[in-house]
Amino acid sequence: MKVVIQLVHDGWPESRKSCPTQALEYWNHRDELTEIDGIIFKGHKIVIPRDLRHKMMEAVHLGHMGVEKYYSWETIVTDLFTWNNQEYLVVVDYFSRYFEVEKLYKTTNQAVIEKLKKIFSRFGIPQKVVSDNGPQYASQDFTMFAKEYDFNHVISSPKYPQSNGLAEKTVQIAKRILKKCKADGKDPYLALLEYRTTPLHLGYSPSQLLMSRKLRSILPVVSDELKPKVPTRVRELMKAEREKQKEYYDRITKPLPPLSVGDSIRYQEGKTWKQGIVTKEEGDRSYTVKKTEGAVYRRNTRHLMQTNEKFEPDIPDVNIVSPSNHPVAPPILASPSQSSLLIPETQFETKQVNSSPNSAPYTTRFGRTVKPKVIVSM
CATH class of the missing domain: 3.30.420.10 (Ribonuclease H-like superfamily/Ribonuclease H)
Structure with missing residues (x-):
């Protein structure tokens, strides 16, 4: 808010592009903002920084059941x-x-x-x-x-x-x-x-x-x-009624302990409780939880139970092919007119041929006879 107060005192830039990042959310209301004793006002309303809004709501509604409704259509x-x-x-x-x-x-x-x-x-x-x-x-x-x-x-x-x-x-x-x-x-x-x-x-x-x-x-x-x-x-009648309802409600219920991000929990799904982990606190007694299979949901704390279990996400099954299911193909035999010695399938280049006349000729993997290289001396 120090940046906003400084802009209120010294004046705002001419274009939005020149506005500091910390004050961008107040740009559209810049002409309505004033500062009194270090507090920013928009007309007659106090401007609460985003980081303090949740705490301010808790302070305002302390001691009440739920959020107090002060006027109609609020x-x-x-x-x-x-x-x-x-x-x-x-x-x-x-x-x-x-x-x-x-x-x-x-x-x-x-x-x-x-x-x-x-x-x-x-x-x-x-x-x-x-x-x-x-x-x-x-x-x-x-x-x-x-x-x-x-x-x-x-x-x-x-x-x-x-x-x-x-x-x-x-x-x-x-x-x-x-x-x-x-x-x-x-x-x-x-x-x-x-x-x-x-x-x-x-x-x-x-x-x-x-x-x-x-x-x-x-x-x-x-x-x-x-x-x-x-x-x-x-307002007085509504307040008295809510306090009476709260009194009856507190007789049969007890406050649930708060949860933190990273807590291992069990969440209720139907009649079963399944394993999960808290990934985000949503406020108003709600949390975002992640299931073991990876899905993310929002749940009320009433349907969550903290545990000491280690969260272990499900690992998807990998299809491992058994050798017995895929037998190795038999080797390819050369034709009678070809040599019985074959080049392995991983080799695509021709082997160097032995110059000995008695040695059997080499063939490629496709059965073609490899002729020896003849060097003519001059």
Whole structure:
């Protein structure tokens, strides 16, 4: 950050090519950066160096179960699901539980990105987008989309639904709404509207928590109820609820020991535990593990168990041909008109012929007689 502070004081270079490597990631925001008491600000936001962001998150969320959601549309979860042979995209806000459903006519990377752009244009760009490791979200296109729209993309742990539980729960709610509307012949959009205006257990509806107002539906309502009103004490109620959930959760669980890169482990696959090794720490209790056959996967620490075994990768079998399976071919015999002495197959050049007249003539491997070289003395 010293380089960035120096550039803020002295001025940035005219071209990106002349910008120091350490400050390249701040180039697009250079006009918004200021420095106060050694701290870089982007507007009213503190700029945290990349190396310190993980520690800062731990300090901010110390003592809480999971990540605290301070305001609506700060963190959203997205997932894909299939219903009635149709593909859908669901996006839900962590804070308000407000969700959007979009039908997908294609499941390509760009189709998912276009739907998310459409939703972001209505509600704004979130700080964090959580998804599973599906091909659309793990693609290079989505990485570029996250960079262009300036949000942090977090991938939940595979084989561990609790890490993306809100998405799974929202998918089930969306399926129930669609199924009931199809069975009753009702409008699914009105059903979604009613869900968004129905108060949650905290006493506020998703639309109130997201937009600080109730949405008008086909149900009669007093006009004063539609006026914007900021919900009060929501954060305190949510915090108390999470702490209560954490208390119940801690009664039946115990913290799992952290793992380090290079640790030999056993990972759960079905009903068996197979050998592997930790190759990378992903954060949020997730690790990248390498199997003995060489495949690499991401797993939650709940499905990993540290061992003292020596990691021994599988060595592929080498096809060794047994001599008994390939018998040696019999030697090629010369014709009666040729000599019984043959040149070995490894020799392609003719042998020097003995000048003795009684010696048998040499032949090549193809049976051609080698004539002696005649030297005429002058």
